[in-house]
Amino acid sequence: MISPPHSPRTLHVCRRRHLLLFVSAASVSLVSLIGAPCRQALLDSLDSVVWSLKAATEWRVRALLDSEPLAGDPRTISLPLDDGCHAPASRPAEVSPPLNLTAAKLLMQLNAVLLCSVGGIQTWSCGRCDAVAPPPLNTTLLASSCNPGMPSCEAYWKAASLVGEVARFATQAPPVEDGPELAALLVLPQERWVVVAFRGTRDLDAGAWMTNFQTWQDDVAGGSCGERVHHGWGESWVQLRGRVRQGVEALLAEHPTYRLVVTGHSCGASLATLMAAEWAADGSLSALSPPPLLYSFASPRVGNAAFAASVDATLARRGLTLWRVVNQRDSIPHVPPDVASLTPLTHAHARGARRLAPEPHQPQSQWQHAGTQVWLTPDSGGTEAEVCAAGSCNDAVPGYRLSILDHTTYFGVSSAGSNC
DSSP: OOOOOOOHHHHHHHHHHHHHHHHHHHGGGGGGGSOHHHHHHHHHHHHHHHHHHHHTTHHHHHHHHHHSSOTTOOSSOBOOOOOOSSOOOOOOSOOSOOOOHHHHHHHHHHHHHTTSOHHHHHHTOSTTGGGSOSOOSOEEEEESSSOTTOHHHHHHHHHHOHHHHHHHHHHTOOOOOSOSSEEEEEEETTTTEEEEEEOOOOTTOHHHHHHHTOOOEEEOBTBSSOOEEEHHHHHHHHHHHHHHHHHHHHHHHHSTTSEEEEEEETHHHHHHHHHHHHHHHTTTTTTOSSOOEEEEESOOOOEEHHHHHHHHHHHHTTTOOOEEEEETTBSGGGOSOOOTTSOOOEEOOTTOOEESSOOTTOGGGOEEOOSEEEEEOGGGTTSSEEEEOTTSGGGGOOGGGOBSGGGSEETTEEOOSSOO
């Protein structure tokens, strides 16, 4: 779907409206300095402004979102998770390969490549691409909401990323040609791997940032313990899941002796967690030989405690391990914040009010990690790893000691969203 052409006057009006939205959004930072009555009034006003401006382009966004997933793909957050409410069954013999830091570093280099431009990835000519050699036999890119190279991608970004449009207009940055969340399917012949890698957030990818900030929790259809997941990442996985499965099955049919590897960095690690949980629960991972590698890096919290428990139970009952690698005092694994004292917020949404933050009287809304934490220790400068229990190591670092700088380098590999 290609948007209709706009006159210069229309574009000028749109840019003025986008600038107004940008200024309005920036003023949110002042909310904490205002008294409660005024704070609520300001929030209500900003909410009205944002949703009024977005109404004009709602039809374009909705049409694009509805047209991209495979036919028959569910539009709800549905995961066939095992029951994690009770003590997990006795763990069978370990199927997953043991922790391998050499493999982890290579996967981190691959995740860093995905932060470069789509064109550089497709031709394997980006500044970071030489770190992964020999290059992949093939690279297939899939984007939530739209596929790179499709005319509709630019239309989607102009409709869904209003703040990003202002940023690009102000900085004269070139238009982006990919959707908010990107998955890459690659074949690495030397390692004999078929890799599914989910990209982290690039610095100026406003669409991805908007997805990240959709932090209200959605109930999981298919869970039985009150599982909830981050709305933005859950929706992105729903949009990608059918095409990812189709692509992976085709590659494994071509390379039946290769190992499946699932990985992701930052918000991409959230999607890797969702894929690992779903494919473990439906038996897809257990059916593979050799067994899969599951590595996430710098993952934020994907869902609530019930979701984390169910994911861990799903993996444990199949002898699988999701290695969740965290560097030193990286702050991103601490978001969304697991703080019971946060003020309850709601989000005016077409499908009803959603939970933006955990509410004090709803402990089931609290955020928690799934997977086995691998901590790159501060004492070693991030060069040595320690396998940690939940709630310890990076999880236990107090807020005032967290560092965003530890998010930008893993194993000495730059994971910043630029410098490609």
